[in-house]
Amino acid sequence: MPTIALLRGVNVGGNRKVPMAALKAVAQSLGLTKVQTYIQSGNLVFEGETNRADLEAALEREFGFSVAVTLRSAEQWQVVIARNPYPEQAEADSSKVHVSSLDAIPQEAGLTALRAVAIGTEEWTDEWTHDGLHLYLHTPGGLSQSKLNADKLKVGATTRNWRTVLKLGELVTGT
Structure with a gap:
């Protein structure tokens, strides 16, 4: 596999x-x-x-x-794809939806720190959803403009945009 x-x-x-x-x-x-x-x-x-x-x-x-x-x-990885809480946003612009893969499930203190981040401007509001070992991000202004950062969770994390998530899904399933 x-x-x-x-x-x-x-x-x-x-x-x-x-x-x-x-x-x-x-x-x-x-x-x-x-x-x-x-x-x-x-x-x-x-x-x-x-x-x-x-x-x-x-x-x-x-x-x-x-x-x-x-x-x-x-x-x-197929579960990561299936659980995307932002499918409409990903369909509209896959560069605005990201998944951070976490090394461990974050403690509540880390989630609280992420909740405290200012996540919007007058033009857009960033969103995030935590799901076990993954953090889904929707950043309408772009990830580089977002204040959302998985580092707040105090666990190792690496982030990929939705296009990459889908391509890796294709590579592991051979489709």
Whole structure:
């Protein structure tokens, strides 16, 4: 069954460069098969057995810096897609809906901190929905303009736009 690995904070603003061909080679060196990457933001799909710690260690050996990785099974990813609380917004503009994949379920204090964020302007109102290991964001003004930030949850998180979420879903299901 395919697995998705989401690398956190690579290839952003020319920093922490991870070439996708090298990422693919690292995965293959761990014995993973059917390895695919998607765009430059650190999305990896593969078959085979590995764990987060082994993948993170291999990435650090190869690139010389630590890279946090979040793993999701194909089944888990299909649930992420199915539970999108903003389907109409995603249909209208997939660049305005995002999913943050969390390393752990946040404590109530983290959710309270996120609730305290000013989430709108006169032109738009940002929305968010927490669902277990995922935080769904609808940011009509764009994520870069939003004050919503999964860092408030005090758990590791990596965020992908809805277009990427759907493409990764296609890659793990072969559709």
